[in-house]
Amino acid sequence: MATQAHSLSYAGCNFLRQRLVLSTLSGRPVKIRKIRARDDNPGLRDFEASFIRLLDKITNGSRIEINQTGTTLYYQPGLLYGGSVEHDCSVLRGIGYYLESLLCLAPFMKHPLRIVLRGVTNDQVDPSVDVLKATALPVLKQFGIDGESLELKIVRRGMPPGGGGEVIFSCPIRKVLKPIQLTDPGKIKRIRGMAYSVRVSPQMANRIVDSARSILNKFIPDIYIYTDHMKGINSGKVGCPLPAPGQATQRQLEIVLKCPMTMDGRHSVRWLSITQSSPEPLITSPGFGLSLVAETTNGTFLSAELTSNPQGQGAAVLPEDLGRNCAKLLLEEIYRGGCVDSTNQSLALLFMTLGQQDVSKVLLGPLSPYTIEFLRHLKSFFQIMFKIETKPCGEERKGGDKVLMTCVGIGFSNLSKTLK
């Protein structure tokens, strides 16, 4: 008679990842309706379908139902399983899109996750793998998720539109998380960076470095920006490009038919690929970019990044401009401040929520819209409310206003982990 945990209902495809991730963690089914219902091209996009497929890979006993048009999604989560997984991400979004959610889920698997993700490592929309490696992993470490097996390795770089990058992410599992008290970000002691160039002249990276340094040197002398020039197979795919936006109407639509959950539940989802993209002339996907990370004395990492426009889209970008703009972005991030940078705010807040029933505190910069929505989702999934205190900057020359987030963990424990 145990009533199945009452499901939550949402409309629209925005924040799909948050909803599915929180649903998986809380065990509450979620129904998302009206996904691009009024769009000319309704339903789930390719990258979202790929994300759902990834969730299916790492869970056990999940039940996913999508209607014919792909506008309604019902997701009943199973237990997080983990293990060795490989996944080909959609090239429409970067690997960061998938990796961000994996970071949320990975510590609560049954078996330690070791996943190979293939796709676009650096793009303009999502946080790149470099940035996540530099900023998200330290956040994980703060919560006691560390050890040798916590690793994020970039094997190959792939730029849009072709992709072809490869990333290995492995994460240990934890039964419980430590509460954190991060109220003092400390002072920035060094700035590191990575200027990469793929299928362009290696000189590009050096030009980026010079221009970025010219800005940052005014603040701190300890700057080192690595240049990373990938060649050959390691520089991504010579792949077929994406269909143009107008063409996207005949995208690969995945439809999952309602099928009964199998006994083991591992492969409960049957994917039917309706169309295959026709072979296109091969093009290369060159590009370059810069990611900067500022490290403080207290182990806080703030990051900024910029990437060149993908081939065939937008005007060409000068490496000097890119370097300068990226440095300014980093300064902007420093101005926002906080103990966790703006991309990982939601990750830190999630782990605070999932902690023991203890008080966790974290000082953040201004909350990003994504984080604000994440807080709302946290409330609906876990009935948790954060105490939000603004800390005005005052006289100190330490950037903008800060927000002190405080919460009591819900006493989450990893139900998937086997007891031996």
Add this chain to the structure above:
Amino acid sequence: METKDQKKHRKKNSGPKAEKKKKRHLQDLQLGDEEDARKRNPKAFAVQSAVRMARSFHRTQDLKTKKHHIPVVDRTPLEPPPIVVVVMGPPKVGKSTLIQCLIRNFTRQKLTEIRGPVTIVSGKKRRLTIIECGCDINMMIDLAKVADLVLMLIDASFGFEMETFEFLNICQVHGFPKIMGVLTHLDSFKYNKQLKKAKKRLKHRFWTEVYPGAKLFYLSGMVHGEYQNQEIHNLGRFITVMKFRPLTWQTSHPYILADRMEDLTNPEDIRTNAKCDRKVSLYGYLRGAHMKNKSQIHMPGVGDFAVSDISFLPDPCALPEQQKKRCLNEKEKLVYAPLSGVGGVLYDKDAVYVDLGGSHGFQESDEARPTHELVQSLISTHSTIDAKMASSRVTLFSDSKPLGSEDIDNQGLWMPKEEKQVDLKTGRVRRKAIFGGEEDESGDSDPEDDEEMSEGDRLENSSSDETEEEEDAEVTGKVYIADKGAKRQKFEMEEDTEIDLPAFADSDDDLERSSEDEGEVEEADESSEEEGSSAGERDILDSEALEKGSKHSNGLSDRLNLEKTMKKAALTTSDSGHCTAEEAFASEDESEGNSSLSTEEMDSENEAFMRKKFPKPSQVVSGEKRGSESLTDETSDIEDLLKEEEEYKEASNYSTETSVTEDNEEDDDAREELGGLFRVSQPARECKYKADSLDCSRFHLDVPHDWDLEEVMNSIRDCFVTGKWEEDKDAAKILAEDEELYGDFEDLETGDVHKGKSSLDTQTEDVEEEVKEEIDSSAEESAKKKHLDKKRKLKEMFDAEYDEGESTYFDDLKGEMHKQAQLNRAEFEDQDDEARVQYEGFRPGMYVRIEIENVPCEFVLNFDPHYPIILGGLGNSEGSVGYVQLRLKKHRWYKKILKSRDPIIFSVGWRRFQTIPLYYIEDHNGRQRLLKYTPQHMHCGAAFWGPITPQGTGFLAVQFVDGTTPDFRIAATGTVLDLDKSIKIVKKLKLTGFPYKIFKNTSFIKGMFNSALEVAKFEGAVIRTVSGIRGQIKKALRAPEGAFRATFEDKLLMSDIVFMRTWYPVSIPAFYNPVTSLLKPVGEKDTWSGMRTTGQLRLANRVKLKPNKDSLYKLIVRQKKHFNSLHIPKALQKALPFKNKPKTQAKAGKIPKDRQRPAVIREPHERKVLALLDALSTVHRQKMRKAKEQRHLHNKEHFKAKQKEEEEKLKRQKDLRKKLFRIQGQKEKRNQKSSLKGPTEQLK
């Protein structure tokens, strides 16, 4: 006798006594060694072996660390909930007596009848909730899960009973609470020695069960049916000072031991369907962990529910204020037991409970201060106004069915259901609202009740006290608001008959006008009783409106007021048709109502309604517009409107669901409710755009700073190590401060404190002369503070220096936990409870009221206060059902073994449920092999389909919870290991086949498979014959379907049977049936029986199991073994030596006739002669035999004589020889002597 000489005393030379004497003797002689051997002989105790030394050190360290517990964060609240004391024991052991005595001991009150938990204040910082536990195993299991302390009563005259052991085992499984044994019936022992023996025996048995040294109390005897005061006092003292170690399950889950239950179901629903699902509210102290609103709970014995609402109430049994007092005043010794009818004044969301019994009379309430007369009048009326209102009826039309309040009240929230009657003995007055079930029906027809009610009504009308007035004012104010809502709802009403909002609420409807008129006419006809009832009805209507209105009260803007004033006139006229006595109020208090709405109601309703997320003001306004629009064109087509409404609903759904607006966190029903009155008019386009916008976590800038400007750059200068540091972190500052500190320290020693005073102070002194006094004091204070700071800093430094190197990992961990605990306490300390509840949830120790919907009606109808009601909070995804694996061991005291697929009742987490487990054992290769039965004395695995419970949780299993058996009832115990959805349990399946063609080592085998495809699946599989020849499947054959070629390590025989061992996965039956024992009728709660086993079913239906014939035992008949003759080949025969050759001479055949000799026939004479000869020969033979015997005897004797002779002869010879040798020897000696002498003589 006397002469028998006494044994002489012999002194002891050994033994302790001798030693002692020896020592004394030595001491007397001043020779004794005072110092021990270690000192006397240090060499003997020196380190002999470094290895042994290391080992012994290791051992001591091991023992030391074994005593450590893993440190946990101390999450006990500052004001902890009462300690749950479970008084447990077999029947007739004295449980109730003990509880009564304990209550009397602490509170000086005597409770005659105890039902349910009783909460008492036992000390300045401690409260107890005492509850009795009977022998129903359901109750035992439930209470063991919530108990902090168990008083285990044991009848000493009888000894331990099964229940005691069962309960101990249950406790062991669900975390071990403190257990204290209490021996009763000790007065039945006549002899002291017997008593002592019994005590000792019981004590030692108890110790083996709990832990050595566990406290066992002795209650020696009864005095006037009660235990002795002194003993109870001692027991009470033990309980009040007891310390508890947190139990894992209890600290990680919130739970409530409910001490009150009320039915809040809409009476109308009950009337229409007596078996409808109920809405109940449960009250109790929250324990364990923080509880969040809307969380999942489990009620053992009932089922899973979602909390629909939770609110905290003032503590009904509060701890005495923290005062410097040595003991409790008599007044503060409180007791609270609503189920037993004891408690103070209780304030609920919707009711007030007054108890005049006991020393504590009345407590003040903030909303109403009842005067003494009022209370008296309240007491004198045995039914409350609401009840009267509810049961009164009004007939609107002459031929219509009378309308009752339940027809109007479709919310049902404000009317509590009380199934307890007024307890006249305790003088407790409750709001008796008899709506439930049969009571309801009887109540309606009861003329007495009606009369009483009318009386009460009159009283109410005439009294016109403050509270009533206020209420009226509020109510009338809200009528108008509700009116608008009603108008909006009008169209719905016509469609939907379920919403029975009375039509006369609307002011300008012709139809209703007429109905009002009719009502008026009727009213005239009716008696005064009716009058009262109509007033009551209006009240109900009003408060109904109140609910509706209050929801939106905040959002109402000025516009609303305007509208109100505009409609005022119309409204009063319309209302006049109805109101009798209160009409005046209505018109007078209109303006007041509005104000009261904004003040009074805001306070009370704010919370609930903020949670309901009502729309923003702008939206409300538009909603208002909408309402007014509909008002104007009310004559238009209803269909159209309905359509429009739907559209709006859609729109509102958009806005509420999408992440853009505030409302998306709400549940669907809340949204509907919201949509009922106001429409959110947000352009759907925009919503859609936002709802489907890009999902990206990056925080993009809208207005980037210009980082080339100097001031912008300066704004972040201090974020870098190169920037300015804070006071307390700047290295230079710290150095300077330290110096200052030491300087000051020296000053301190000399007594000069003022040297370090800051220049600021002096400045202020200079400037503000007139306030010098104050400044002085402040300066003094600051100096003092500084002094203290310095001291603290010095102490810290010293501590840091001192502790360094000393702290172990364990200490660090403990310190960390302690710090966290302090932070947890301090973080929300300064916030008020309302805010705190939002952040951390309802914290343990609060007295909360929990509303639950969709409770089975049996829970209310069959409510038995003796049974504990527990609300156990469930963690994340603990509410879902899945496959659970356990490590299980059959209890060694359980007499049977358990069978796979037999339904069994588990108690895991909060739950008790029946399920069908499969038992398995893990082979060495990790295969989980199905077992038919549990092993006797070994752990095995079990897997079942049931609720997900965290790993490491203990569980127990019982086969039946109904009835009593003399045997031990707990069948198995263990822990949850895993929650894997892809568990694979397999059972062995042997496929057999027969060879039909045998080559050398290859055989063709048939009969194992049915098709070539099946064979193909098993290619390469290992097969074996019964005789042990191993082989492998090679390939399918074409000819007989399913035959295959196989190779073996040896040649098969045609008679061999070939088999293959395979593993077949078995599926776990998805059967999960919660034990709903609380839903059983009163008195039958221990008779819950779920699914029966096949064995039981067979027994019940008298179905005999048809056994397999091959499995039957039969008499063993051994057949005679026949051996065939040995056949030796001819060639071999030839080669054999003759000796070994088979002698194959043909048997002498029959002698032919011609060779046969003819028979001799003798003559008579010859015969005579022959006879004589025979006789003679016989005689001769006899003679000869005799002679032979004699000879034999003779020979024997002769032989004997001869032997004797021989012996003698030998003896003689021996003697002779002896003699001879002696002589010879002597001779030789002599010779030797002479020969020795010879040379010596020669030498001389």
